[in-house]
Amino acid sequence: MPSHGYDVIVVGNGAIGGAIAVELSRRGHAVARVGKSDRPLAASSAAGAMLGSFGEVTRHTLRSKYGRIKLESDIRASSMWPTWDRILSETSGQVDSLYAASGTVVLLNTIGTGTVDTGNFQAIRAALDEYRHSYEEVDPDSLDWYSPDPLSRSLQAILIPGEHAIDASRLLTRLDLAFNAVGGAVIDDDAAEVTTVGGKCTGVRLESGTELEAHSVIIAAGARSSTLLETLPELRRRIPPLVSGYGVSALVETADGAVPKHVLRTPNRAFACGLHCVPRADGTLYLGGTNVINERPRAHATIRDLSFLLECSVNQLHSKMPMAGVAAVQVGNRPVTADGFPLLGPVGLEGLFMATGTYRDGLHQSPLIAEYLADLIESKSSKFDALLGDFAPERAPLAASDRGDVVNRATEELLAAGFETDWNVKPEWPELIEQHARQTYTRRAAELHPAFTPPPELLAKLTPSIERQLIDYYEAWS
Structure with missing residues (x-):
């Protein structure tokens, strides 16, 4: 040394x-x-470890230079994983591969909103076409293991055979x-x-x-x-x-030991990465799909978030999931930047x-x-x-879209979160909530800086501490 x-x-x-x-x-x-x-x-x-590029695409991804860089970085990383898997196996002396799931099925189900869920599903398919990446339409009813509640059934599905998953x-x-x-x-x-x-x-x-x-x-x-x-x-x-994008995941053992052979996921929705399940090599099933912005990392799952995840899994993935055993509850904190x-x-x-x-x-x-x-x-x-x-870390904020677009996205995701949690409101209330949210987010953004605007997740979850950090950062580049 x-x-x-x-x-x-x-x-x-x-x-x-x-x-x-x-x-x-x-x-x-x-x-x-x-x-x-x-x-x-x-x-x-606590990661699901989906090696997905196109499954993460939203209707906004390809509208900006930086969104395209994100997708192209994911695609480049995907091409490196077979070699990286081999290097780690050979260097560590372990002969088996890390891969645990073959291919990803993206489901468009009846949960959420047309603007967010259908829009993101269509964006995934459009990106696959643009980048000439293989995929195929599949009948949701033909998928092995998948058995949602009838009210949460899938309307469409596509299989992306090149998007796999590993065991984190x-x-x-x-x-x-x-x-x-x-x-x-x-x-x-x-x-x-x-x-x-x-x-x-x-x-x-x-x-x-x-x-x-x-x-x-x-x-x-x-x-x-x-x-x-x-x-x-x-x-x-x-x-x-x-800041932290706190998420809860669960490892479950199904009652009959059966798990899907593919990753099953919905498009990104409601400020989060969409509901997903990933089969693990040991026969357990990984469940994930939450993302909550916090000032600091969290060590423990809230009962609310865990309950939400498990309920979504029962309704949207397999109606007999209540008979599964919860082997572990995991908490992870994703690093989210101000831009x-x-x-x-x-x-x-x-x-x-x-x-x-x-x-x-x-x-x-x-x-x-x-x-x-x-x-x-x-x-x-x-x-x-x-x-x-x-x-490069020392930089002015990178803008993926203008302020009006950020406000619209934050408002749309908020409404999608309401429908995903099965809120019970009168028909006229969503429009009123939308108007109020748009006004609130517009005011918040203006109070932070005349031009710089944080991404929708941060704008919707501002706290006094996050607000002070953003203002200090914006002033450094004004």
Whole structure:
């Protein structure tokens, strides 16, 4: 080990931090990976691990430059997963593949609204056509295992045979094994702050008080990443603030042991990623579909969110799900930035990098991000610069759409959330709620900044603390 400590310290041991640490170690660097071994609050630990590009498309994705970059990054990452799976298997000494599901079926069911659900379903199909990616129409009634309540039946469905899923827990274990096999140093502690000397990043101080030194530090700590910059306030205010997209998932054992062979999911809806179920290699079934913006990561599921997830699964996936056993309840915290796009690359301090803010794409894009960050560490450039270069952390807000569009989207998603939760309102109330919501969101946006507008999820969930962070960030770029 070099006398100075390490070549690189990677803060974070989720899918992204783990992938970066393995990639750098494989290239011959002395790497320390910092993070508690039980990964509290991490998004990766509770992820469905769908390796989906087109399943995440919405009716707004391809309307902006950055939305297209997001899709094209997902597509590029998808092409890297077979090689990444092989590398992790060979490096860790594990012979089996990480893949747990073959293909994804996107369901358009009777839940939600035509604007959001039908609109996003049609957008997925249009994107598949535009990018000439294979898919096929399928009869929902012909799908194995799928047996929803009649009132939640699917109207249409498409099978995307190239969009698979893996087992997130097995991925994290394999990343640990691979990192150990290539000589990486595992630090079972959390980082408290970045240390600096003379305008240069020199390492990190751990919560235990120990200081680690390195030539470079990569912050890949998910939703908690920005807290490491609290001792660098002028730098921090020029980087989009991070909040948590808290989600609840459940692992269940079906009563008869049967699970679907494909991923089953709805389009993104109601500020979330759509209801989905993913078969696991051990025979359990992963259920997910919630996303709630919070100022700070949550450690425990609320009864409300867990109840909502399980009820949706019973109604929309399999009416006999109440007989399934709940093997585990999981909580993850997705890192969501103030403009909705990731923070990837060098920060305005020599030797400091970030790899976070990936929202729902982090695990899927982890092999791509790992190679990109490793390239930047070694040569300050990468073949992926044209694809990911716009996401440098120190930046003005990236706008995917204008303010009016953001307000409309927030209003539409709010109404979709109401219908998804089966609200019981008189026919005239949705129109009144829509008018009030649009006025409220328009006023909120104007109070934040004359031009900059956060994405719909943040606009709809503003708290005094989030509002202060946004105003401070916007002022830094005004």
